[in-house]
Amino acid sequence: MTRREQIAIVRHVPLSVLKEQIKHHKGLPEVVPRLVFIQLRYTGMSVVQAAEAVGVTGQTGYNWQERWNTEGLAGLVPKYAGGRPAKLTADQKTVLIERLQEKDHWTTTEVQHLLRSRFGIDYSLDQVRRILKSLGMQGGKLYPRDYHRPADAEARLRKTPADEQEHGTGDL
Known part of the structure; x- marks a missing residue:
């Protein structure tokens, strides 16, 4: 039946x-x-x-x-909506952007620690990257910097015409 x-x-x-x-x-x-x-x-x-x-x-x-x-x-028609609410509010994002503009270079680990200490929010490094990308920031690999290097290293190493006459031009 x-x-x-x-x-x-x-x-x-x-x-x-x-x-x-x-x-x-x-x-x-x-x-x-x-x-x-x-x-x-x-x-x-x-x-x-x-x-x-x-x-x-x-x-x-x-x-x-x-x-x-x-x-x-x-x-x-599928209705794509919902999902878990963001931990970081719009006001907190504004504060984060202002804080990130105080320094030229940030690592994702530094931003992760900033989010934890400032807002009490724990994010994975992947999520921190997504947040930074959504804020219009770009990631990249920095050139390694030697902390022993003096701030005026380029000026010290730049040859002047007087130096070349004193030591020769180096041409054979």
Whole structure:
């Protein structure tokens, strides 16, 4: 004995229009399997069978059908939203930018320690890089700096014309 479907499919558009939308869909590619699912439901397949045919779980099929029944085609468009709220608020980001502008070069480890000490927020180094990139900052490898090097090293090493006459030009 077959179980009768608990939730009926609402026929917002005729089957022929649905087939045309599947064939010539120009929007997000994720919508096509959802349209195929609705087409299978139009032809009499159960929610679970239609869901398995397009490669999703039965619960996902019920979710798609519910959205189709209430919103029509617009309900099949994925709604990308949500996620975990950011630990760093907009005001804290502003303070962070001001603090980062005080110094020319920062390492991600230094920024990680700054976030921990200033705001009490622990981020991984990868997340610190993502935050810095979102703030428009670019990473790069710095040239190694010798801490023994004097600040005026270039001036000390620059040859003057008097030095060349004194020591010779070096040409043979």
